[in-house]
Amino acid sequence: DGTKWRPGVVLDPFAGSGTTLMVATGQGRDAIGIDIDHRNADLALDRVGPLLLTVEHLTDEAAS
Numbered sequence: 001d002g003t004k005w006r007p008g009v010v011l012d013p014f015a016g017s018g019t020t021l022m023v024a025t026g027q028g029r030d031a032i033g034i035d036i037d038h039r040n041a042d043l044a045l046d047r048v049g050p051l052l053l054t055v056e057h058l059t060d061e062a063a064s
Helices: 019-026 038-048
Strands: 007-013 031-034
Touching: 007 019, 019 031, 019 038, 031 038
Parallel strands: 007 031
Antiparallel strands: none
16 A cells, blocks of 8 residues: 554553553553553553553552
8 A cells, every 4th residue: 555654652541451552562652551540550561561551559547
């Protein structure tokens, strides 16, 4: 079809367990996932791997 492939970054603002991140990285794309629930971030970390996801936990004391 003559269309050139363009690399990109997949942004998933509700990353959940990381399925979109896993598929994106499997297709050679960079991916950024965000989720407010640390349990979801832990699931995504297990699925995608520690080199692809940085997880920061905000403690209740730091949030106040």
